[in-house]
Amino acid sequence: MHADWIVTLAGLGISLLIIVVVVRSQRGEGAFRDRAAFFSAAIDDHDSTRFDEFVESGYALDLRDSEGNTALHLALYHQRDEAVRRLIARGADETLINKLGFTPADMAKLGSYERMLLNTARKLNPQGSWAYDGPAARESYNQLRRAHQRFYQPALTRTAVDNPNLRRLIVVLAVKLGRASSEEPLLELLRLWGDRQLAEDYLNCGSKALERGAERWARSHGYTIHRYGGTERPIRWGRF
Structure with missing residues (x-):
């Protein structure tokens, strides 16, 4: 019982x-x-x-x-x-900080730079040349070159992550911008979503850091790098 x-x-x-x-x-x-x-x-x-x-x-x-x-x-x-x-x-609090360390007003700036990156990347063709709105593209390019690093770096990463169909062109734009301290996030994007084309972009862009990163990526994915003479590609570090 x-x-x-x-x-x-x-x-x-x-x-x-x-x-x-x-x-x-x-x-x-x-x-x-x-x-x-x-x-x-x-x-x-x-x-x-x-x-x-x-x-x-x-x-x-x-x-x-x-x-x-x-x-x-x-x-x-x-x-x-x-x-x-x-x-x-x-009475919403205008001073609160999110996980990025941004206030609400900061998020307005971040959103502005993300939209600018996206819209400017759309003006590039797959070869990395400017296909549309030359003067407008130049103006956006110069604004992005002057953007505060605190906003530019997260804007670059977030825009590339959130837009897979335009990811390569966003990365190509970042290479052409040649912003200081952007090489590390660009290498991380190669590690996470890279392919042969992006690795070749890095190998030929003129950035030693991106070239070394692309060499490591190529070796780890079973590619052999061949070097030969040819015309300069339009995707160059820090060049419009």
Whole structure:
């Protein structure tokens, strides 16, 4: 009798444990969905109704996402002017720092440089020459050359990671910009997503650091490097 009682209790305990775990998991997923919905509503430039409902139900204005961004970080990054005004009017904190070390105002600058990198890379053809808008491309090129390193480096990495279809042209643009301290992130991009074409770009661009990195990449992937004379390629370190 005593043994039967112990076994039954253990069985009930296991059943209860399973139920609790499942309920908690479902609640966690729901909270995640609600948080994503909150950020979507908070940066909506056209309709504030959903955002107002979230705030009135107790959501904090300075709720963070997984990257440490508040709604104000995201609204400024995405150029949602009306949402920015609404958030500031409600008292959103303009001084909070995300995981990149950026305030909301900093995220506006980061977003601007990311868009500039992307739009300028689109003006290149696959050979690395300028295919479109020569004067406009030159202006963007010069602005990116002057960009503060604190913003340029994360903008380069994020833009290349987030745009796989344009990744090579973004990297080619970065090579042509020839910014100091950008060689390490460029080598990391080669390591993570490199191919033969990108390695050849690095080998022929005139940067010793990128050349050495491309040589290591080639050896580790079973390629043999052949050197011979020829015309200079358009993808050169620090040259428009």
